[in-house]
Amino acid sequence: MDKNYLIEKWLKSELTEAEQKAFEKLPDYELNQKIIEGAKQFKAPPFSTAEEYKHLKKHLTHKKKGFFNLSPYKIYRIAAILIIALSGYFFIQSKTIEIATPPGQKLSISLPDGSLVVLNSASSLKYNPILWRLKRSLEMEGEAFFKVQKGSRFDVHTQNGIVSVVGTQFDVKSRNQYFEVSCFEGVVKVVTKRKTEILTKGKSIQVIKDKVIVRHIEKTKPEWLEDQSSFKSVPLEEVIKELERQYDVKVTTEQVNTAQLYTGGFEHHNLEQAIKAIADPFGLKYTIKLSQKRVILSGR
């Protein structure tokens, strides 16, 4: 007879006499018995029904039709509604999308309303596609170019300020103490701690540390979209940082005044040319260590 069959019947206490004899002859017989016996050592702690009921009685009071008459069921219903509402809220919040670019890479993103965002290197953006239909609002860090579809207000939140637009093309650069917004089409409102500025087509606002400069710009879109970086009277240290982001390298300077202002640009496809474009105007010497992803600029 099959061992498992016997065990099954034994567990059900349905063994016939013959089956019982066969069961006792199984090699595991002693172990089988021991397991059932052993279970008893794990018995639940004693429960004294009489004692416990005495305890319980103290808590049983008859429902008084009175002042605070919320029956438990009503409370459960209210709690249930709150829980569903909160779950819905958390569920929607959890659908937030966050996108980031590493150094040396750019990325184009299409938003639910058809607006376009292009992220520059080492930048990130965060938005909630579910809430997008109600409110076009996103958070951004780094640099991005926006092409906004006509519609409701479109907000870009950065650490340095908020940029609000309606149907327009603009660039927002928010890197630590460097904040720059350029408007290429339409109207852009920029709100920073220091001031609020309305930019029309061809205008840009630059806030470096606390210095605010509003300028005219000729270009119709940012250079970095075409893999070039361009600067106008920007401190050298900011230029160097952008080089680091585009090429994913670390630049160390020796005896260089990085507060000097730089006007010019570099491309994103040739590291040596890019470094020359920065170093030459200041007469700096450079050393490139590609394997270590390091560049040294020295002023000697």
Next chain:
Amino acid sequence: MLKNLCVEKIFAAVYEKYAKDLHDFLYYKYGNRDDLNDIVQESFIKLWNLCDKVLPEKARAFLFKIAKNNMLNRFKHEKVVLNYQKNIPNQINHETPEYLMEEEEFYKKYQRALSKLTDEQRVAFMLNKVEGKKHKEIAEMLNITQKVVEYRIYSAFKIIKEEIKNL
């Protein structure tokens, strides 16, 4: 007059009938916890508060459901641990240290095995083999068929045996 849970005598009888079973069920399902008695109490309090809305025949199902929900709110996903009596009956004092150690090992493995069972397997197995409840009773308590009860007990047994045989 209809039999009504709001009548104390009837409520007390329901308590007498189900309190221990509910307690044991919770113990075997969720393991050793300080709040088991509290949960049993709370379940009955809730039943009392709704005594005019719950029929006596539905009381058992109600109590078990309330207790499970209550537990789910408190339950941290820890392994379920049942305790065993550490004193393997002291009448046998002349056992050798080796024997005592083997027994200890056996129970340790057993405890691990019980933790590895699903709640359902463990509850069915323990209620049947330790509390002596018939398959039919267990089926009613848990609102499942007898066949399912048999299957869970069988599975539990196999798993425990497997674990004990392993080194």
